[in-house]
Amino acid sequence: MSEKRNLIIGGLIIGVIAVLLVKLGNPANMGFCIACFIRDIAGGVKLHSAGVVQYIRPEIIGLVCGAFLISLFKKDFRPKGGSSPLIRFVLGFFVMIGALVFLGCPLRMVLRIAGGDFNAIIGLIGFFCGILVGVFFLKKGYSLKRTYAQTKLEGAGITIINVLLLILLVAFPALLAFSAEGPGSKHAPIIVALIAGLVVGAIAQRTRLCMVGGLRDLVMFKDVTLLLGFLGILVAALILNLCFGFFHAGFAEQPIAHVDGLWNFLSMLSVGFGCVLLGGCPLRQLILSGEGNSDSAVTVLGLFLGAAFAHNFGLASSAAGTTMNGRIAVIIALIVMLVVAFTNLQKADQA
Amino acid sequence: MAKRTIDTRGRSCPEPVLMTQNALKTDAELEVLIDNPTALGNVSRLLDHQKKTFRVEERGEEWAILVEA
Numbered sequence: 001m002s003e004k005r006n007l008i009i010g011g012l013i014i015g016v017i018a019v020l021l022v023k024l025g026n027p028a029n030m031g032f033c034i035a036c037f038i039r040d041i042a043g044g045v046k047l048h049s050a051g052v053v054q055y056i057r058p059e060i061i062g063l064v065c066g067a068f069l070i071s072l073f074k075k076d077f078r079p080k081g082g083s084s085p086l087i088r089f090v091l092g093f094f095v096m097i098g099a100l101v102f103l104g105c106p107l108r109m110v111l112r113i114a115g116g117d118f119n120a121i122i123g124l125i126g127f128f129c130g131i132l133v134g135v136f137f138l139k140k141g142y143s144l145k146r147t148y149a150q151t152k153l154e155g156a157g158i159t160i161i162n163v164l165l166l167i168l169l170v171a172f173p174a175l176l177a178f179s180a181e182g183p184g185s186k187h188a189p190i191i192v193a194l195i196a197g198l199v200v201g202a203i204a205q206r207t208r209l210c211m212v213g214g215l216r217d218l219v220m221f222k223d224v225t226l227l228l229g230f231l232g233i234l235v236a237a238l239i240l241n242l243c244f245g246f247f248h249a250g251f252a253e254q255p256i257a258h259v260d261g262l263w264n265f266l267s268m269l270s271v272g273f274g275c276v277l278l279g280g281c282p283l284r285q286l287i288l289s290g291e292g293n294s295d296s297a298v299t300v301l302g303l304f305l306g307a308a309f310a311h312n313f314g315l316a317s318s319a320a321g322t323t324m325n326g327r328i329a330v331i332i333a334l335i336v337m338l339v340v341a342f343t344n345l346q347k348a349d350q351a
Numbered sequence: 352m353a354k355r356t357i358d359t360r361g362r363s364c365p366e367p368v369l370m371t372q373n374a375l376k377t378d379a380e381l382e383v384l385i386d387n388p389t390a391l392g393n394v395s396r397l398l399d400h401q402k403k404t405f406r407v408e409e410r411g412e413e414w415a416i417l418v419e420a
């Protein structure tokens with residue numbers, strides 16, 4: 001029971017923090033977006049040259065470090081890895097492409113719904129269908145095999161990388177790229193964003209909050225526990241959006257969104273499917289990487305490279321809509337995910 | 352009858368829950384080996400849900416859930 005209560009409270013706090021970050025400068029309906037923020041960081045270190053989405057987002061650094069610190073404190077820090085790292089990297093890559101065709105990770109999808117963006121409801125339907133496809137393969141015996149214990153340095157690696165990014169941002173900003181306009185130029189103050197990330201990282205680590213896990217467990221085990229976190233975020237963000245006048249219901253002219261329904265559906269279908277194959281949404285991957293799971297760290301690097309490709313090859317959507325390259329990339333993503341799913345079915349006696 | 356052991360160590364969620372659920376279809380008595388708190392919580396929740404009697408043994412950094420018939 002306390003697990004459910006913690007998830008509701010944790011979700012509510014995250015929803016409030018997300019809207020406050022928008023109030024303090026983040027782009028609309030983007031208090032948190034793991035996909036967008038990792039993409040901004042990829043731009044910040046000049047892996048892509050899309051001028052409007054370049055910034056080292058302290059929220060991401062905070063999320064990883066927050067999960068790391070609380071897991072150390074609670075003796076939950078367990079360095080492990082070795083469960084099909086390359087496949088996880090590739091899945092991370094294609095989940096990012098799906099998210100950038102939709103324009104948001106599952107967390108931002110919830111925040112977009114809370115802002116009245118009906119396109120995100122189409123995305124949610126696609127996301128749910130993707131999860132159903134993933135669950136089908138899980139029930140058939142899909143597995144990326146087991147992890148093994150790793151060294152402390154392997155487990156802490158992604159946290160160290162994030163601390164170095166923070167040092168770069170604060171001490172050597174001249175080395176980095178910063179958007180002068182567009183979403184990348186809109187951000188809350190560094191210290192606020194960092195603290196928000198740390199708090200949300202700690203909450204997400206303690207509650208195991210996961211956007212994909214909630215719907216997956218509902219379908220597989222009729223268990224709503226994880227879904228309560230998802231609902232907490234939605235309710236808190238919706239109420240606060242209404243208070244601040246951020247809520248605008250409809251399809252058209254939503255912030256950093258497009259109205260291409262079919263591709264909102266299909267891109268989030270690929271995200272839902274890919275996330276079930278990975279065992280968690282991009283937020284959960286960040287948190288697990290902070291806890292010492294180097295497979296999740298590799299997944300995060302896959303997301304990072306996927307973001308760079310998405311902008312270098314014109315796959316990412318914009319408010320103007322999807323691109324032909326992006327639509328083709330989503331189809332390729334779905335094919336790759338099907339191949340991964342089929343080729344990783346274990347026989348029942350091995351499972 | 353010998354108790355069946357399900358080794359979920361190293362498996363990421365939801366595999367430990369799924370493995371336990373599948374094993375319960377054929378065996379009433381089980382020993383489930385677990386190596387992370389997330390899986391411990393999830394498998395316990397499944398067993399609670401199915402109204403099974405079980406106890407959790409701590410074994411160093413790992414756990415064993417013993418499900419009774």
